[in-house]
Amino acid sequence: MMRDINHFIGGRTVVGASGRFGNVFDPNTGEVQARVQLASLDELDAAIANAAEAQNGWAATNPQRRARVMFEFKRLLEAHMEELAHLLSSEHGKVIADSRGDIMRGLEVIEFACGIPHLLKGEHSQGAGPGIDVYSARQALGVVAGVTPFNFPAMIPMWMFGPAIACGNGFILKPSERDPSVPVRLAELMIEAGAPPGILNVVHGDKDIVEAILKHPTIKAVSFVGSSDIAQSVYALGALHGKRVQAMGGAKNHGIVLPDADMDQTVADLMGAAYGSAGERCMALPVVVPVGEETAERLRDKLLPAIEALLVGVSTDPDAHYGPVVSAAHKTRIEGYIQTGVDEGAELVVDGRGFELQGYEKGFFLSPTLFDHVTPQMKAYQEEIFGPVLQIVRAANFEEALALPSQHQYGNGVAIFTRNGDAAREFADRVEVGMVGINVPIPVPVAYHSFGGWKRSGFGDLNQYGLDGVRFYTRTKTVTQRWPRNIGGAVSDQSFVIPTMR
Template identity: 75%
Template sequence: MRDIHHLVDGSSFTGGSGRFGDVFNPNTGEVQARVQLATEGEVDRAVQSAQAAFEEWSTVNPQRRARVMFEFKRLVEANMNELAELLSSEHGKVIADSKGDIQRGLEVIEFACGIPHVLKGEYTQGAGPGIDVYSMRQPLGVVAGITPFNFPAMIPMWMFGVAIAVGNTFILKPSERDPSVPVRLGELMLEAGAPKGVLNVVHGDKTAVDAILTHPLVRAVSFVGSSDIAHYVYRTGAEHGKRVQAMGGAKNHGIVLPDADMDQVIKDLTGAAYGSAGERCMALPVVVPVGQRTADELRERLVSEIPTLKVGVSTDAEAHYGPVVNAA
């Protein structure tokens, strides 16, 4: 049985909790690996590494930090096929969706490549009688991201890309359902030139989450997941003096107007509702057609279109979507 380890202080770290989570092969339902679940002390070890790295990383000039982002982007693109296959093997989404997952993350890394300009402050002379106003943008310190299973590449890159580029160091606690791609991204960040401790990946459940939310050295936390857990993360983090952004329970809704291009509507709705087996925020579980005629046409077209969709294993190039991540 393959064990998936933490990535702490620039190297693979074997935890000692003795607790593991099962990582399934969604195509068969069989357990393909075990992921280690961190103790509070192991989270602290990662935070201490990030704090030590912050002292140097925060003083590196923005241009040099941006060069690390450029190289990280190049490495992710060079390893796109490997990352997509690894992602599909644990999540179950088809390869094309996995590549889209990675590419959407890279869009934010591209933004982070231009961080020297974004970091510029402002200065206003004469804002009031004898008053000048200026602002500076400075890194906070150790920050953390708690990310969901449905986009194991995109959402971590959305979080750590900008955070690291501006001079913070980062603790990533990815979903224990599909943890291998986040570890691989951490390895590529090291290969791109980030010093050890700048990006640490720690696996875990509520124990690890609570350790992050209550740790005095973690200055800010970003979360994506269910609404109930988002409330918990925001409340607990705020109680411990952290900046928190908690995004929970996102599901888009759609409105179809009478003058809509119905061919495009059907294409968009079937792709949104069934792509990635509906495991994404854009899944559109509710669609509101305006007017009875619009509703009748929409229903008739959808009912005839749905049987043409093909479900298959994640490696099937002809499949529109693969299995859900696990039976639960």
């Protein structure tokens, strides 16, 4: 009998009544392993009503007690790490070690949220005027929502609901339909940790539910991660309906390789950054830019044996470097981009198409692909492929290399590989990209900073997690107060001009 993945509303499993389902595949075998319920508008309304009911009391709970729930949730995540990692890999396809990393990067944001009593402290000015004090406080918004992608089904939900719930909000999570089981399990653990039922609800659905979330008057803020076209439309629709929105889009991250780079270390870094998780990361590094022809030839010579040594396997294979991509449709999309690159005149050095894993011939596997002599005019360079494809774009000099990521439509992440501190500093200062790595191939900031790209990689003024996350999920209230010494005494003269403190 087919397993159904249900909604989680009001602290309990809710069987959907819409009669609509989505298929959840095992990417290793290509077979359908479960059905996910797709919510009706009534089910979304029920989730929002539960969140609103729970939120009032939760926001009134002092921050220290909310922090204790976060500490307990962290403990439960650690205790259930292997269960969550295997569940994640079974639906996404990434290898177990990568799934553990997915969970750990989310857990780090939960650790940050454990400090919420300090993070919510406002400002105070005593004696701002005669007998007047001014203070500010950060208060929860109410009910907020997150729409998350398939590629990080544990990390990105925790990036969103961790700070949001710690700040005192109720949360509606709409995860990807492709790998929905881990988000449900996270919600169960949050309630087990002591959060009130209804404070974290998981509603599965498609674009109709996303649109309803963006229009619903009770929801005050929406966080989104997905492709740039959809992110832009999410931002526009949410803003139109008076919501605070952060919408993270696509990426085409570059790795600049200067002639003095440690080439062995650079190639080792590129293997993980370009091909890890089958390239299904918004912070993957799919473009490498060697500066100078001699650098390009040295790099290419070292890339080839490194690529040949990569092992593609099932997600449970401890020796595999990466597993299958998430779906047959996504595999076809990646193969289409590879053919586009060939048609546009790029040199296909290593072709990852046509790969079959013995015993798993119907799985969604692609072996590594490498292009050389890619140019900025090519569609395959301009657009995000989101697969195990690495492109070499040769640059004649530093300025040309700097211009490539700076002029690209995406501005998520970039890395530079060099031993020259002056060159690295100049590059980091001038490049038009939101997150920069210096000899760090995947520069995802730690949890107490924040994550966010520029240009079409991010829509909205505030980034994910860190202090920006706290700012996004709260609003500032500023109070100006005066306590006259002679209460009941003489009334001061009326004033019809704006008050000043002079």
